[in-house]
Amino acid sequence: MSRPGPAEGSLDAETLAFLTRPGLTRLWTAARARLERNGLQPTGTMRLQHLDAPEREALSLLLARPVTGPTATIGLPDLDARLRASAVGRGLAATLEELGPPLTDRRALRDAAASERARVWSTARTELESTSLSSHPWAERWLEDLRRGGTLTRQGPHTATTVVTQAIRTLATLFPDDETHPTPASWGRGELATRTTGSAHGLDDGALLSRLVLRGIALAHDTDFPTDAPARRALWRTASVTPDEVSSTVLTYGLRPTGTTWQETALRDRADHHRETHLTLRELRTLPLRLPPGTRVHVCENPRVVEAAADTARTAPLVCTSGSATTVVLTLLDALAASGCTFAYHGDFDWPGIALANRIIQRYAADPWRMRAPDYEHLATRTRLHDTPHLPLTGPPVEAAWDPELAPTMEASGISLHEEAALDLLLEDLG
Known part of the structure; x- marks a missing residue:
């Protein structure tokens, strides 16, 4: 490394082989980090510790001075000058660029x-x-x-x-x-x-x-x-x-408020004719919802339950979350709770369904509606007996706040059951 070399062009094979020997890897890594912090200027010093024999030998040849101990302190200006005077023929920054990857001026x-x-x-x-x-x-x-x-x-x-x-x-x-x-x-x-x-x-x-x-x-x-x-x-x-208060709706059925406004009258008329009703946030802001105190409102997750209740002329009040408790759903349930209603909730027997059930049941002190471990076991057994294709239960388990046995039972069975699997039982409960 003592002979001078050209300052332009790529490094010759012999010089490149020397610079890329394993004994210099830590030196180039430390020098690169220091230059990128220093605005690509060769200033300050580096301290390399726990040097092994190949590293000491390579450093000695590169620096043209013996490195015999386990630690070496190297000044970047000295290293830059040494590289320029050697066969490398270029400064530290240019050398590191040649060895790659390109330097970043941090x-x-x-x-x-x-x-x-x-x-x-x-x-x-x-x-x-x-x-x-x-x-x-x-x-x-x-x-x-x-x-x-x-x-x-x-x-x-x-x-x-x-x-x-x-x-x-x-x-x-x-x-x-x-x-x-x-x-x-x-x-x-x-x-x-x-x-x-x-x-x-x-x-x-x-x-x-x-x-x-x-x-x-x-x-x-x-x-x-x-x-x-x-x-x-x-x-x-x-x-x-x-805000947009008309595009999002909550699906309802059988709501019979006791007031005399045209809105309440319309709800009663639709309930009497077994017709579902979609309510918007805009309507809920002005709609009186005075139901008889203690009215039990059933809450389901899937619109098919509402459709089946209407088709079979059921009479119990029903609110559908349509898969998630959005703002408009919660606004309606809050209003019903304020009027003294109580709630019973049923949803899907899968982990997202259990998470939604936790939210509704805990927020409104709702009763679980055919949502306990024996209910799940009954439905799972029935699907097996009927040779119904099974949907696998996937995703991280969710503990049911109302029944500590439900999640382990579902895990053991491994079957996901949508609400429609219990439709006949739910319709019995809706009167």
């Missing part, structure tokens, strides 16, 4: 990222100051909370800039500073989203933009940030924004 990346973040907030501040939000004291705090919270930092610069700009424009639309920018008395959320983002889905529940705007509305009204869907809908309404 300091430059950090600086660039910091510069991009600063540009995001500079753009956001300029945008805020150009809108009506500049006259609202809470808006400055909102923007500062976003900066400190790190939510946008985790996004790419382009996405972060787009989202915060759209959030500012949306809030400025909701909170004008004077009458020179007339706004409707209320907005539909899709209409507002189209106005400020170009997409009717820009403010959909769960979207990042929606969360940012709701934080602004909460600050403007000095209230807590909502933690569930009903609270988010309520907060939208405080800013005269109407």
